[in-house]
Amino acid sequence: MSQVYNFGAGPAMLPVPVMERIRDEFLDFKSMGISIIEISHRAKQFEQVLLDAQERFRQLIDLPDNYKILFVHGGARMQFSALPMNLAGRSPSKKCLYVETGNFAKLANKDAKPFGDIRVIANSADTNYSYLPEITAEMIDQDAAYLHMTTNNTIYGSRYNTFPDTGKVPLIADQTSEILSRVIDYSKFGCIYAGLQKNLGPSGTAIVVIREDLLGHASPETPVLLNYEQCAKDNSLTNTANTFAIYVTGLVLDWLQEQGGVAAIEKINEQKAKTLYDVIDAGDYYRGVIQAEFRGTMNVSFNLPSEELEAKFLKEAGALGLYALKGHRSVGGIRASIYNAMPLAGVEALAGFMKEFESKNG
Amino acid sequence: MSQVYNFGAGPAMLPVPVMERIRDEFLDFKSMGISIIEISHRAKQFEQVLLDAQERFRQLIDLPDNYKILFVHGGARMQFSALPMNLAGRSPSKKCLYVETGNFAKLANKDAKPFGDIRVIANSADTNYSYLPEITAEMIDQDAAYLHMTTNNTIYGSRYNTFPDTGKVPLIADQTSEILSRVIDYSKFGCIYAGLQKNLGPSGTAIVVIREDLLGHASPETPVLLNYEQCAKDNSLTNTANTFAIYVTGLVLDWLQEQGGVAAIEKINEQKAKTLYDVIDAGDYYRGVIQAEFRGTMNVSFNLPSEELEAKFLKEAGALGLYALKGHRSVGGIRASIYNAMPLAGVEALAGFMKEFESKNG
Numbered sequence: 001m002s003q004v005y006n007f008g009a010g011p012a013m014l015p016v017p018v019m020e021r022i023r024d025e026f027l028d029f030k031s032m033g034i035s036i037i038e039i040s041h042r043a044k045q046f047e048q049v050l051l052d053a054q055e056r057f058r059q060l061i062d063l064p065d066n067y068k069i070l071f072v073h074g075g076a077r078m079q080f081s082a083l084p085m086n087l088a089g090r091s092p093s094k095k096c097l098y099v100e101t102g103n104f105a106k107l108a109n110k111d112a113k114p115f116g117d118i119r120v121i122a123n124s125a126d127t128n129y130s131y132l133p134e135i136t137a138e139m140i141d142q143d144a145a146y147l148h149m150t151t152n153n154t155i156y157g158s159r160y161n162t163f164p165d166t167g168k169v170p171l172i173a174d175q176t177s178e179i180l181s182r183v184i185d186y187s188k189f190g191c192i193y194a195g196l197q198k199n200l201g202p203s204g205t206a207i208v209v210i211r212e213d214l215l216g217h218a219s220p221e222t223p224v225l226l227n228y229e230q231c232a233k234d235n236s237l238t239n240t241a242n243t244f245a246i247y248v249t250g251l252v253l254d255w256l257q258e259q260g261g262v263a264a265i266e267k268i269n270e271q272k273a274k275t276l277y278d279v280i281d282a283g284d285y286y287r288g289v290i291q292a293e294f295r296g297t298m299n300v301s302f303n304l305p306s307e308e309l310e311a312k313f314l315k316e317a318g319a320l321g322l323y324a325l326k327g328h329r330s331v332g333g334i335r336a337s338i339y340n341a342m343p344l345a346g347v348e349a350l351a352g353f354m355k356e357f358e359s360k361n362g
Numbered sequence: 363m364s365q366v367y368n369f370g371a372g373p374a375m376l377p378v379p380v381m382e383r384i385r386d387e388f389l390d391f392k393s394m395g396i397s398i399i400e401i402s403h404r405a406k407q408f409e410q411v412l413l414d415a416q417e418r419f420r421q422l423i424d425l426p427d428n429y430k431i432l433f434v435h436g437g438a439r440m441q442f443s444a445l446p447m448n449l450a451g452r453s454p455s456k457k458c459l460y461v462e463t464g465n466f467a468k469l470a471n472k473d474a475k476p477f478g479d480i481r482v483i484a485n486s487a488d489t490n491y492s493y494l495p496e497i498t499a500e501m502i503d504q505d506a507a508y509l510h511m512t513t514n515n516t517i518y519g520s521r522y523n524t525f526p527d528t529g530k531v532p533l534i535a536d537q538t539s540e541i542l543s544r545v546i547d548y549s550k551f552g553c554i555y556a557g558l559q560k561n562l563g564p565s566g567t568a569i570v571v572i573r574e575d576l577l578g579h580a581s582p583e584t585p586v587l588l589n590y591e592q593c594a595k596d597n598s599l600t601n602t603a604n605t606f607a608i609y610v611t612g613l614v615l616d617w618l619q620e621q622g623g624v625a626a627i628e629k630i631n632e633q634k635a636k637t638l639y640d641v642i643d644a645g646d647y648y649r650g651v652i653q654a655e656f657r658g659t660m661n662v663s664f665n666l667p668s669e670e671l672e673a674k675f676l677k678e679a680g681a682l683g684l685y686a687l688k689g690h691r692s693v694g695g696i697r698a699s700i701y702n703a704m705p706l707a708g709v710e711a712l713a714g715f716m717k718e719f720e721s722k723n724g
Contacts, residue, residue, distance in 0.1 A: 004395030011605055013400050023388040027381055033366030033683065037564045037610075038375050040686065073436035073566060074587050077601035081585030114583045197602055202399045204435060204566050204604025221476045221583065223443030225436050239439035240559055242566025243373055244606055248399075321395065324402065 005346035008324030009154055009299065009337040010177070010198040018251045018341075036247045041240050049243075050236065053250035060253060060262055063186055063209065070208040071236040071246055073225055076104075076176045076195035079206055080111035082226040083172060087191070088116040088145035089219025095144040097121050097169070102129045102153035103330055108174060109148070115219070116145065128331065129156050132294045135164040145217075146170045146190060152178035152296050154198075155328040156289050157335070159296025163188055170214055178298050179207070180256060181340060182266040190214050198298075199339045201249035205242040256340065265340050266297075272338050272347040273297035279351050285358045289331055303333035310334060313357055322350055367708035370686030371516055371661065371699040372539070372560040380613045380703075398609045403602050408609075412598065415612035422542060422615060422624055425571065426549055432570040433598040433608055435587055438466070438538045438557035441568055442473035444588040445534060449553070450478040450507035451581025457506040459483050459531070464491045464515035465692055470536060471510070477581070478507065490693065491518050494656045497526040508532045508552060514540035514658050516560075517690040518651050519697070521658025525550055532576055540660050541569070542618060543702060544628040552576050560660075561701045563611035567604040618702065627702050628659075634700050634709040635659040641713050647720045651693055665695035672696060675719055684712055 006013035029036040030045050039046055054069045063069070072078065088094045096116040098109035100123040112118050121140070122133035140147055147166050152159045154177040163171065170190025179194035186192065191210040197203035208228060215229040224230055230238055236246075259265055277295065280286040280302050289301035304310045310333055317325050327333040338347055368375035391398040392407055401408055416431045425431070434440065450456045458478040460471035462485040474480050483502070484495035502509055509528050514521045516539040525533065532552025541556035548554065553572040559565035570590060577591040586592055592600055598608075621627055639657065642648040642664050651663035666672045672695055679687050689695040700709055 006396050006400055008400070008402050008405075011400055011402060011602065013396065019389055019397060019400075023385055026385040026388065032685075034368045034375065034685065035381060038368055038370070038373055038381075040370050040373060041565065043370075043686075073440060075435070075602050078435060078585070078587050081587065085585075111586050195602060202604070202606045203403065203602045204607065223440070223447075223585070223588065224473050225440050225443065226585065240373065240437050240557060240565045242564070242604060242607075244564050245566065245604075323394075323396065324405075 004321040004323050005342070005349055006323045007336045007338065007342070007350070009328070009335060010195070011203045012198050012337060012339050013341050014201070014248070014252060015255045015341045018248070018255050021251060022248060037244050039243070041237055041243050046243055049247050049250050050241075053246055053253060056250065056253035056257060057207070060180060060256060061184070061186055066212050067186070067209050068212060068215070068232045070210065070228060070231045071241055072206050072208050072231055073204070073242065074206065075197070075204060076174055076193060076206050077107065077111065078226065079174075079193045079208065080108045081115065082222070082228070083146070083148065083191070084112040084115035084118070085222040085226060086218045086228045087170070087172070087214060089222060090217045091145040093117065093143050093145070095119060095141060097140065097144045097147040099133065099135055099147070099149040100125060101132050101150055101158060103155050103328070104174065104176070105150040105153065108150065129153060129158065130289065131291045132158050132160055137165060137167070140164070140166050140169055142167055142169060144169050146172045148172045148174070150174045152298055154299050154337070155301065155331060155335070157296055157299035157301045158290040158294040159298075170211070178296060180262055180265070181269050181298055183263050196245055196249055198337070201252055202245045205245040207249070268344060269297040269338070269340065272342065272344055273300060275344070275347050275351050276300045276336060276338070276354075279354045283358070285362055286354065289333065298339055299335055299337050301327055301331060301333060301335040307332065309361055312361065316357065317350070317353055320353060322353060366683040366685050367704070367711055368685045369698045369700065369704070369712070371690070371697060372557070373565045374560050374699060374701050375703050376563070376610070376614060377617045377703045380610070380617050383613060384610060399606050401605070403599055403605050408605055411609050411612050412603075415608055415615060418612065418615035418619060419569070422618060423546070423548055428574050429548070429571050430574060430577070430594045432572065432590060432593045433603055434568050434570050434593055435566070435604065436568065437559070437566060438536055438555060438568050439469065439473065440588065441536075441555045441570060442470045443477065444584070444590070445508070445510065445553070446474040446477035446480070447584040447588060448580045448590045449532065449534070449576060451584060452579045453507040455479065455505050455507070457481060457503060459502065459506045459509040461495065461497055461509070461511040462487060463494050463512055463520060465517050465690070466536065466538070467512040467515065470512065491515060491520065492651065493653045494520050494522055499527060499529065502526070502528050502531055504529055504531060506531050508534045510534045510536070512536045514660055516661050516699070517663065517693060517697070519658055519661035519663045520652040520656040521660070532573070540658060542624055542627070543631050543660055545625050558607055558611055560699070563614055564607045567607040569611070630706060631659040631700070631702065634704065634706055635662060637706070637709045637713050638662045638698060638700070638716075641716045645720070647724055648716065651695065660701055661697055661699050663689055663693060663695060663697040669694065671723055674723065678719065679712070679715055682715060684715060
């Protein structure tokens, strides 16, 4: 096998130069004679890694000063529990509004149930999440602690291109599968979060961006490491952080700045998604999982005419080094996750294979 | 600087052959053409890594079949909150007994407070934890949900060499700084846990060993990723695990088996600790932080005649490649953490330096 292109949904591929650098300095970080994974989270060298990563992230998304950037344990899913504890813990109504647009959006409201009065105000489960319901002002109860949405749905590839005006209700977004993939005005959000393992780094940890006025409202029954106020106070070092994940994330952020930042990568991401959707839209052979108007750029999910053909497609693609294209079990078919680190060449290789496969098996 | 010996308390040094192997296969795991950190936690290759690590761990500590081995997010400290939620969540009395023998033992009972009726039954805070209080049968309320102790106290270097008979109250132990360092009969314990970052692997995750009958008692308000029963049911893959940490831990466990297992490393650990304590005990220049009968083998904490000499000691040691010897801020002085991965040669280099420093500055 020659070049492998990894279309896995996460843990996902990281930029090649970042991976090479990690390998090259793995035994000797900053001429210390030891590895980044062998130094204390309180060593000045690690503290610098953390501060640099936060600063780079702030620059890349043009984040206002009144937001904190936290690294928290457990990935995005841990936040499904932490969010109601932190944001609705002292709210009189404990009302938390959710928009359910996919499997993870569903888990987000399910995991939140023990900690708030959870209300799903919009839901596209009836069509297996093939579209994104509109969220209108009338749907948003103004005494709710927050409104939660998943802006990009990994399994289906759907993406909200506009965000609702939520009034005084803070808008919270799970952006795990699209963080840093497009320019977004973050001043519209109260809190956004993302597991690192798609567009940022290795797995096990999440980045949480939260407006300062939303800190300090946690329930007294919030575990200390799930308490965002505590995490902000300790700058993500209440206990031993996942130092490797933060280090790798810092390198990925450096790499993204070298690519020209989010606006520059957004253009490439659009080109990459278009390359695949053009093949899908050229005929009836491939069918996109989501309705065209809701397509994002990070995950392209589609079906072939039969499950047998899908199995054949996956087998032949794998043999060519087009790896991890199997769709999530809930929708089947094929999914190409094409995060920031996936080069256009990888997407072109897949598009070429798709055309060839169709012509041979159409 | 030539050879660096890393005496850091954690994240700590890992075995050199393990570190070299991680580097060598970092870009190409199992000839997949991609990295271990770029494959799905549900890929069969990662699943094998996880199963192998669990099996190796079970063999190394000779763990009975009725215990589960879990990898959980957040390190040992997350378990400080998770333990009362899981073990006292449905207990009528919610009584949780704690032995406070150090800074982390104190945090363990502090973090637990929102989730149970926390009672500290023995405490050596009066002497800044310079000894380990005896735990007798009369101290153990038999309707308690559990008794928690820290078997090795990282900051001071104290270690319980015998464990109390707790009757029908499950004995729970934080073993973060001594896991796999000595042979222990784990059938006496209901649950033990350890952050990975000292004797096992990189930071951010803990290993939890729990007797099966203790699962299923969690409070309904337990966050899903802190619920041990859920974690056992999903074999630590309820969500995306810290795949890198589990992979490295597996390699460390392989290495330990190659060294002859826990009994073999225990002998070396005793020799290493004796090498340092012999220098300390040879005169009055160095003073051990803990009383001699409570000494363990993993952390050797001591003071010099003055803070000025301690600063000079640290500076000169650092220049010789004896890294991270500064004691924890709560006790000051010097601490040499000499976990399994520290070779005898490193300890001998430190002992030699200590003698020389004393003769020049005595």
